[in-house]
Amino acid sequence: MAKLEIISEQRCFGGVQGFYRHASETNHGAMKFAVYQPPQAAHGKVPVLYYLAGLTCTEETATIKAGAQRLAAELGLMLVMPDTSPRNTGIPDEAADWEFGAGAGFYLDATQAPYSRFFNMYSYVAQELPALIAECFPADTARCGITGHSMGGHGALTIALKNPDRYRSVSAFAPIVAPTQVHWGQKAFPKYLGNDVESWKDYDACELVRRRTFPGTILIDQGQADKFLADELRPWLFDAACREANQPLTLRLHAGYDHSYYFIQSFIEDHLRHHAAALRA
Numbered sequence: 671m672a673k674l675e676i677i678s679e680q681r682c683f684g685g686v687q688g689f690y691r692h693a694s695e696t697n698h699g700a701m702k703f704a705v706y707q708p709p710q711a712a713h714g715k716v717p718v719l720y721y722l723a724g725l726t727c728t729e730e731t732a733t734i735k736a737g738a739q740r741l742a743a744e745l746g747l748m749l750v751m752p753d754t755s756p757r758n759t760g761i762p763d764e765a766a767d768w769e770f771g772a773g774a775g776f777y778l779d780a781t782q783a784p785y786s787r788f789f790n791m792y793s794y795v796a797q798e799l800p801a802l803i804a805e806c807f808p809a810d811t812a813r814c815g816i817t818g819h820s821m822g823g824h825g826a827l828t829i830a831l832k833n834p835d836r837y838r839s840v841s842a843f844a845p846i847v848a849p850t851q852v853h854w855g856q857k858a859f860p861k862y863l864g865n866d867v868e869s870w871k872d873y874d875a876c877e878l879v880r881r882r883t884f885p886g887t888i889l890i891d892q893g894q895a896d897k898f899l900a901d902e903l904r905p906w907l908f909d910a911a912c913r914e915a916n917q918p919l920t921l922r923l924h925a926g927y928d929h930s931y932y933f934i935q936s937f938i939e940d941h942l943r944h945h946a947a948a949l950r951a
Contacts, residue, residue, distance in 0.1 A: 672692065672802050672805050672806055673692060673693065674690055674691075674692050674802070674806050675690060675691040675692065676688065676689075676690060677689040677690060677691055677702070682706065682739050682743075683708075683709075683739050683740050683742075683743035684708070684709035684743055685706060685707050685708040685709045685711065685739070685742075685743050686706070686707045686711075687704070687705075687706050687707075687733065687739060688704065688705050688706075688707070689702065689703075689704050689729065689730070689733075690702065690703055690704070690705065692802060694756070694794060694798060695798065696790045696793045696794045696797070696798045697756040697788050697789070697790055697791070697794055698756075698759075698787055698788055699756050699757070699758065699759060699788060700757070700758075701752070701753060701756065701794065701799075702728070702729045702752075702753045703729050703750065703751060703752040703753060703799065704729045704730065704733040704749075704750070704751040704752075705748065705749065705750050705751075705803070705807060706733070706738070706739050706742055706748065706749040706751075707748055707807065707808070708742055708743045708745070708746050708747060708748060709743055709746075710746035711746075711748060711807070711808045714808060715808045715809060715810040716746050716747065716748050716808060716809065716810055717746070717747055717748065717810050717813035717814065717815070717945075717946075717949035717950075718747070718748045718749075718750055718800075718803065718809045718810065718811070718813070718814045718815070719742075719747050719748065719749055719750070719814075719815045719816070719817060719839075719942070719945050719949075720750045720751075720752075720795065720799075720800075720814065720815070720816045720817070720818075720826075721736070721738070721749060721750070721751045721816075721817055721818060721819075721822070722751075722752070722754070722777060722795065722816070722817070722818030722819075722821075722822030722823070722825040722826050722829075723751065723754050723818065723819060723821075723822045724754070724818070724819045724820030724821040724822045724823070725754070725768060725769060725773060725774050725820060725821045725854075726754075726768050726773045726774070727754050727773065727819075727822070728753050728754065728773070729751050729752055729753045731751075731931075732751050732819070732931075732934075733749075733751050735931035735934070735935070736931060736934050736935060736938050737935045737938060738938050738942060741938070741939055741942045741943075742942060745942060745943070745946040746946075747942060747945065747946060747949070748803075748807065748808075748809055750799070750803055752794070752795060752799055754773050754774065754775055754791075754821070754822070755771070755772050755773055755774060755775030755789065755791060756772075756775070756788045756789060756791075757772055759772075759784075759787075759788040761784050761785070761788065769854060769857055769858065770857060770858045770861060774821065774858060775789050775791035776791070776821060776824070776825070776849070776855075776858050776859075776862065776873065777791045777792055777795060777821070777822070777824065777825030777828065777829060777873070778791060778792050778859075778862055778863065778872075778873045779791075779792045779793050780862040780863065781862070781863050781864060781869070782861060782862060782863065782864050785861065785862050789862060791825070792825075792828075792829065792873070795825065795829060796829050796832075796833055796836070800814070800836075813838060813949040814836065814837050814838065814949075815837055815838055815839035815840065815841075815945035815948060815949055816829060816830050816837050816839075816840050817840065817841045817842060817843070817941055817945065818842055818843070818845070819842070819843040819844060819845075819934060820843070820844050820845065820846060820898070820903075820929065821846055821854070822842075822845075823842030823843055823844060823845025823846065823847075823890070824842075824845050824846040824847065824849060824873075824875065826840055826841070826842050826845070827840065827842055827845055827847065827875035827878075827888070827908075828873050828874070828875050828878055830884055830888075831875060831878040831879055831881075831882065831883075831884055832872075832878060834882065834883075834884050834885055838886065838948045838949055838951070839886060839944060839945040839947075839948035839949060840884055840886070840888050840889075841888065841889035841890065841891075841941045841944055841945065842888075842889075842890050842891075843890075843891050843892075843933065843934050843937070843941070844891070844892050844893060844896055844898070844899075844903055844905075844929055844933070845875070845890060845903065845905070845908075846902060846903060847874075847875045847876055847903065847904060847905055847907055847908035848874055848875070848876045848904055848907045848908065849870070849873065849874055850867065850870045850871060850874045850877070851874075851876075851904070851907070852901065852902045852903075852904065853901065853902060854902050855870065855874070859873070875908055875911075876907050876908055876911040877911075879908070879911050879912055879915050879917050880911055880914060880915050883915050883916065883917040884917060886918070886948055887918040887919065887920055888912070888917065888918065888919045888920070889920045889922075889940070889941060889944045890905060890908070890919065890920070890921045890922070891922050891924065891933075891937045891940070891941070892905045892921070892922070892923050892924065893923075893924050893926070893927030893928050893929065893933045894923050894924060894925050894926070894927065895925070895926050895927055895928045896927070896928050896929040896933075897928065897929060898929055905921055905923075908921075909921050922937075924936075924937075
């Protein structure tokens with residue numbers, strides 16, 4: 671049995687909202703995550719939706735700000751929200767830059783020292799964390815979906831595209847779809863992955879969808895007043911790649927909405943219902 675530390679657990683919409691800590695073998699240190707267990711989990715296994723947060727965020731961000739628990743309770747969805755990176759690794763200045771290091775793991779497996787020992791968020795989210803959830807919670811591991819915001823949207827898209835047999839549904843809010851072409855990726859990827867740009871493509875949704883499509887419709891919502899839209903997000907690049915690959919995509923642009931969690935709160939219901947429909951199928 672995995673050793674799981676309960677940080678806190680509270681009743682929430684008839685279910686349980688909990689925060690937890692464990693020793694991660696993948697990231698060689700303590701990792702935190704949040705789980706919302708809907709009321710239905712008291713009677714048997716329920717489908718799971720993983721939510722990946724963005725730059726500077728933690729396991730608390732979406733748990734507190736997204737407003738997802740009420741509908742998750744209605745739909746019988748377990749919500750799993752991991753931290754965005756390892757913390758307190760001992761790497762000098764790991765938390766000095768909000769675009770890299772602590773809080774900015776980019777959901778990849780680093781290959782460059784000293785980051786390669788600790789920053790393995792791809793394997794953590796795709797392998798270690800699901801195994802832990804399956805062992806410690808009433809999760810139906812055959813029915814999993816994944817979503818996320820910004821850097822977390824990048825993580826959700828790339829992880830789903832690389833593991834289409836593991837996830838039945840995928841969506842994203844304002845995702846970074848082409849990190850190899852924008853500042854955020856071009857700043858972080860050399861430090862994590864080295865200077866071989868070809869290796870970066872393994873963590874670029876536009877590149878991955880051309881290699882293998884996802885067996886279902888991808889849902890993306892994007893605010894048109896998002897200050898990062900033109901320089902960092904560029905959803906039209908993913909739209910073009912999906913058209914080229916014949917990947918079903920629903921890309922919705924919303925006038926007046928920005929990058930904040932007020933935007934996410936406004937459309938979280940659509941995403942939860944998108945996942946619930948696929949996970950019931």
